[in-house]
Amino acid sequence: MTREDIIRPENLVYGKPQLMNDVSMHYCPGCSHGVVHKLVAEIIAEMGMEEKTIGICPVGCAVFAYRYIDIDWQEAAHGRAPAVATACKRLWDDRLVFTYQGDGDLACIGTCETIHTLNRGEKITIIFINNAIYGMTGGQMAPTTLMGMKTSTCPYGREPQLHGYPLNITDIAASLEGTAFVSRQSVHTTSAIRKAKQAIRHAFENSMNGIGSNLVEIVSTCSSGWKTSPVKANEWMEEHMFEHYKIGDLKDTVHP
Amino acid sequence: MQGAIEINQERCKGCRLCAVACPLGLLDLAKRKVNRKGYPYVEQHDKEKCTGCTACAIVCPDGCISVYREGGLRRAKVPQQTTPEVFQTAYTESEKGNQLPHPEEAQSSQEVHLMKGNEAIAHAAIRCGCDGYFGYPITPQSEILETLTQLKPWETTGMVVLQAESEVAAINMLYGGGGSGKRVMTSSSSPGIALMQEGISYMTITEIPTLIINVQRGGPGLGTIQPSQSDYRQATVGGGNGDYRVIVLAPWSVQEMADFVDLGFELAFKYRNPVMMLSDGVIGQMMEKVILPTPKPRRTEEQIAKECPWATNGHGLKGRKPNILTSLEMIPLEMERRNLEMQKKYAQVERDEVRYESYQTEDAEYLIMAFGSIARISMEVVGILRSKGIRIGLLRPITLWPFPEKEVARLGKQVKGIIVAEMNAGQMIDDVRKAVCGSTKVIHFGRLGGVVPEPNEIISQFEQDFL
Numbered sequence: 001m002t003r004e005d006i007i008r009p010e011n012l013v014y015g016k017p018q019l020m021n022d023v024s025m026h027y028c029p030g031c032s033h034g035v036v037h038k039l040v041a042e043i044i045a046e047m048g049m050e051e052k053t054i055g056i057c058p059v060g061c062a063v064f065a066y067r068y069i070d071i072d073w074q075e076a077a078h079g080r081a082p083a084v085a086t087a088c089k090r091l092w093d094d095r096l097v098f099t100y101q102g103d104g105d106l107a108c109i110g111t112c113e114t115i116h117t118l119n120r121g122e123k124i125t126i127i128f129i130n131n132a133i134y135g136m137t138g139g140q141m142a143p144t145t146l147m148g149m150k151t152s153t154c155p156y157g158r159e160p161q162l163h164g165y166p167l168n169i170t171d172i173a174a175s176l177e178g179t180a181f182v183s184r185q186s187v188h189t190t191s192a193i194r195k196a197k198q199a200i201r202h203a204f205e206n207s208m209n210g211i212g213s214n215l216v217e218i219v220s221t222c223s224s225g226w227k228t229s230p231v232k233a234n235e236w237m238e239e240h241m242f243e244h245y246k247i248g249d250l251k252d253t254v255h256p
Numbered sequence: 257m258q259g260a261i262e263i264n265q266e267r268c269k270g271c272r273l274c275a276v277a278c279p280l281g282l283l284d285l286a287k288r289k290v291n292r293k294g295y296p297y298v299e300q301h302d303k304e305k306c307t308g309c310t311a312c313a314i315v316c317p318d319g320c321i322s323v324y325r326e327g328g329l330r331r332a333k334v335p336q337q338t339t340p341e342v343f344q345t346a347y348t349e350s351e352k353g354n355q356l357p358h359p360e361e362a363q364s365s366q367e368v369h370l371m372k373g374n375e376a377i378a379h380a381a382i383r384c385g386c387d388g389y390f391g392y393p394i395t396p397q398s399e400i401l402e403t404l405t406q407l408k409p410w411e412t413t414g415m416v417v418l419q420a421e422s423e424v425a426a427i428n429m430l431y432g433g434g435g436s437g438k439r440v441m442t443s444s445s446s447p448g449i450a451l452m453q454e455g456i457s458y459m460t461i462t463e464i465p466t467l468i469i470n471v472q473r474g475g476p477g478l479g480t481i482q483p484s485q486s487d488y489r490q491a492t493v494g495g496g497n498g499d500y501r502v503i504v505l506a507p508w509s510v511q512e513m514a515d516f517v518d519l520g521f522e523l524a525f526k527y528r529n530p531v532m533m534l535s536d537g538v539i540g541q542m543m544e545k546v547i548l549p550t551p552k553p554r555r556t557e558e559q560i561a562k563e564c565p566w567a568t569n570g571h572g573l574k575g576r577k578p579n580i581l582t583s584l585e586m587i588p589l590e591m592e593r594r595n596l597e598m599q600k601k602y603a604q605v606e607r608d609e610v611r612y613e614s615y616q617t618e619d620a621e622y623l624i625m626a627f628g629s630i631a632r633i634s635m636e637v638v639g640i641l642r643s644k645g646i647r648i649g650l651l652r653p654i655t656l657w658p659f660p661e662k663e664v665a666r667l668g669k670q671v672k673g674i675i676v677a678e679m680n681a682g683q684m685i686d687d688v689r690k691a692v693c694g695s696t697k698v699i700h701f702g703r704l705g706g707v708v709p710e711p712n713e714i715i716s717q718f719e720q721d722f723l
Binding site: 053 | 257258259260262264266267269270271272273276277293295303304308310311313314315316317318319320321322323324325326327328329335336337338339340343387388390416418420421422424425426428429430431432433435436438440454455458462567568569570571572573574577578579580581582583584
């Protein structure tokens with residue numbers, strides 16, 4: 001069998017998701033956002049929800065998520081995506097409503113909206129990209145920046161006396177009565193990506209079945225902010241991030 | 257040969273994550289070559305060894321790799337496909353119902369009720385087919401949320417009522433709700449409205465129609481809980497960033513509190529812009545006779561789709577481009593174009609939507625100008641001064657923006673002087689002075705910080721300046 005025999009439409013087993021358009025993404029090489037975007041696009045199509053989805057974009061690197069996945073989107077003010085999503089879901093209860101937020105947006109300026117939306121048990125999903133740094137503004141300290149980690153606003157490393165401690169908001173979310181499913185995943189290997197996809201799908205299905213609020217954190221890399229290569233960023237994440245942000249389901253009220 | 261891949265090398269950014277993921281090590285950067293964007297890109301070598309395992313494509317953040325395998329999907333693990341019907345939402349639109357709030361009252365819609373201005377707003381909202389209220393308690397307007405929760409409209413019309421965690425959250429809930437095509441509203445008082453300014457700015461450039469009610473109290477800061485009109489400037493020229501306007505309606509009675517809810521929604525959707533009802537603690541708290549609007553149903557999904565083809569609710573997505581509401585533009589020329597479109601719209605509003613009420617201005621030698629609750633006090637002033645033989649009239653702007661500039665200019669040429677009575681340090685007076693452009697003397701009367709004046713205070717000021 002020749003290469004030409006194999007490369008035929010009927011033999012296609014994996015490609016760019018159909019909901020993802022051809023616009024070249026603005027993300028840096030190797031950015032985790034791209035993988036999570038693909039998962040979101042795949043899952044919406046697999047659930048047949050193209051005409052019933054409202055996505056809410058954050059402020060941060062994913063501010064332009066609406067350029068890449070062909071669904072209806074609202075771009076929220078910084079940190080307010082969960083409030084925007086709350087109204088969308090309450091007013092359109094048969095819609096799949098999700099927010100897509102980074103650590104600055106969700107765990108810093110939007111902490112109030114995040115906690116209250118989750119605690120009210122809004123039937124939505126929050127996808128939380130945690131790379132422990134501000135990407136779009138150029139590598140400043142995030143609430144999730146690890147101790148000792150260097151950023152442009154803690155150039156000598158994060159230390160508690162000056163900067164306080166990393167905020168583990170997903171652990172807080174798991175302790176809230178309103179949450180149904182809280183999970184922390186990563187997308188650095190094929191198996192991790194498969195698990196992350198399962199988690200997001202589970203969260204989306206919960207949202208559609210009217211079960212609690214759902215949070216999926218994706219521990220991610222930021223090779224530009226971390227000033228390293230994409231491959232080394234993945235290694236650094238495994239070595240340092242997973243110790244503080246432990247991978248796995250923190251809470252699942254559907255499959256306890 | 258079992259598998260093959262195609263790499264979109266123009267999309268590739270050369271991150272090499274696929275090279276690490278490939279179990280056979282068949283991928284690496286092309287040596288000394290870059291694509292049109294300047295990125296090094298990945299190439300496959302020893303192509304015949306590829307098994308089509310998909311690892312490279314799964315980890316590729318940019319979706320550059322398509323994988324083919326002998327036998328195709330028949331031998332691949334297919335993800336579980338579903339359709340929206342399998343999901344059990346807590347309740348569906350039809351179950352929730354869209355009943356008129358009080359069917360028996362529809363017949364006797366001229367029935368006179370006695371209630372507070374704040375309560376009238378709540379009743380009017382339910383009757384006007386409002387889809388959702390989102391708000392945070394603050395004196396002197398908490399009766400709006402309290403009345404709504406007592407009336408439980410979610411059981412009749414299906415209207416959503418939610419106590420938000422803050423005014424900031426509430427205004428962003430309006431952004432979401434209005435952006436998805438629903439009739440949504442919030443209410444607050446001065447300090448809370450200040451917190452909402454960012455959201456209002458966002459809703460103007462994204463053209464999201466919403467209704468915001470400000471039952472003003474004294475400021476600055478926490479100020480007092482007593483009535484004031486010191487948010488005039490914030491409301492009419494915009495408290496947020498950017499070149500925008502909000503249509504501002506100023507009710508002076510409980511009846512207008514009720515009537516302006518529907519009017520507010522009509523204007524908001526007609527111009528795709530936030531509308532503010534600028535009331536104050538007097539009108540919010542006082543009880544008065546009111547005829548509530550005739551109940552009408554909330555709009556159906558089909559009606560919303562027809563009226564709001566721009567709304568982000570997914571409806572009919574397969575037959576159209578995605579709807580995106582965003583205030584962000586990276587290209588200044590495009591942002592300028594959007595701004596100019598807004599300005600064009602505002603010019604139309606200024607032309608078509610000016611509303612005001614005149615009282616005994618035909619033969620007036622003097623004019624008193626006032627809006628909201630102080631306009632009622634000014635009515636009495638007109639009566640007292642007329643009984644003394646002074647020909648004075650009242651002009652009450654109903655829309656504060658657009659301001660009745662032409663009528664003020666016309667009267668400015670007719671009268672010897674204008675007294676502008678406000679419960680602030682002189683805010684509307686700037687618009688009056690601009691309109692008369694020096695053609696007559698304009699003086700200010702004001703009480704600040706939550707003090708409501710007596711008619712004789714205004715009369716003293718008038719006599720001192722004009723007689």
